[in-house]
Amino acid sequence: MSVLNVNIEQAGYSEEHRIIRDIVFQVRKGELIGLIGPNGAGKSTTIKSILGTIDYLEGSVCFENNQMKYAYIPEQPVFYEELTLWEHIQFVASVREWSENEMTQRVLPLLKTFRLEERVHELPVTFSKGMQQKLMIVLAMLNDPSLYIIDEPFVGLDPKAINDFLRLLNEKRQEGAAVLMTTHMLDTAERICDRIILLMDGEILTQGKIDDIHQKAGMDQGSLFDSFEVLMERST
Numbered sequence: 001m002s003v004l005n006v007n008i009e010q011a012g013y014s015e016e017h018r019i020i021r022d023i024v025f026q027v028r029k030g031e032l033i034g035l036i037g038p039n040g041a042g043k044s045t046t047i048k049s050i051l052g053t054i055d056y057l058e059g060s061v062c063f064e065n066n067q068m069k070y071a072y073i074p075e076q077p078v079f080y081e082e083l084t085l086w087e088h089i090q091f092v093a094s095v096r097e098w099s100e101n102e103m104t105q106r107v108l109p110l111l112k113t114f115r116l117e118e119r120v121h122e123l124p125v126t127f128s129k130g131m132q133q134k135l136m137i138v139l140a141m142l143n144d145p146s147l148y149i150i151d152e153p154f155v156g157l158d159p160k161a162i163n164d165f166l167r168l169l170n171e172k173r174q175e176g177a178a179v180l181m182t183t184h185m186l187d188t189a190e191r192i193c194d195r196i197i198l199l200m201d202g203e204i205l206t207q208g209k210i211d212d213i214h215q216k217a218g219m220d221q222g223s224l225f226d227s228f229e230v231l232m233e234r235s236t
């Protein structure tokens with residue numbers, strides 16, 4: 001069952017400045033999809049089109065049951081400047097109408113995992129980039145969305161945080177949540193993604209399971225990076 005159906009004919013920053021074309025794919029329950037491609041390929045523009053924050057879009061982006069129950073984790077974390085970590089959590093809890101007790105039960109294990117429990121009374125704007133990213137992850141996971149849209153999740157996270165994040169994401173996926181993530185870390189993408197979408201110059205160069213991608217590149221052996229090199233070279 002599809003959590004997200006993307007059928008973008010064209011999109012961009014104005015009608016005169018169209019960036020992406022013919023971006024068609026689905027994200028199904030429990031899947032982890034990697035949106036990959038060189039700098040300027042159109043990954044962020046695709047994400048913005050899905051989030052509805054792009055100025056010009058022809059085509060459609062449909063969420064499961066027309067309900068946009070997604071969490072977006074941007075590459076650059078954003079926080080309210082005057083709210084502490086705990087106040088950010090309270091804000092989510094008040095929207096969800098959780099009691100103090102329920103909120104604490106949900107959030108404490110996450111804060112412990114990411115070693116943030118001793119920083120709850122501090123302002124997240126004063127945290128390091130990695131700590132800010134961890135807090136964005138905690139806030140996203142608290143909401144229990146059916147789709148996680150994540151821009152470059154691994155940049156700035158230490159190796160333990162990457163492992164913890166992937167483990168938590170897997171737990172959420174087992175409960176049915178899907179993940180769409182952009183990344184330049186192809187070795188990690190190769191290890192964790194169910195399917196890959198390779199963008200180049202605003203179009204999908206290829207998409208499929210890792211084995212399909214290697215097959216399309218004619219590579220029996222080698223890494224995802226090697227197959228991408230072959231496919232990108234072939235298209236130019």
Ligand SMILES: Nc1ncnc2c1ncn2[C@@H]1O[C@H](COP(=O)(O)OP(=O)(O)OP(=O)(O)O)[C@@H](O)[C@H]1O
Nearest residue numbers: 013017019037038039040041042043044045046199
């Ligand atoms: N706000 C904007 N206004 C106009 N053009 C933009 C804007 N943001 C991006 N672009 C253009 O859109 C094209 C695709 O950029 P995009 O940010 O989608 O690429 P990307 O694949 O996410 O790249 P990266 O890996 O470097 O993050 C680029 O040519 C870029 O200059």
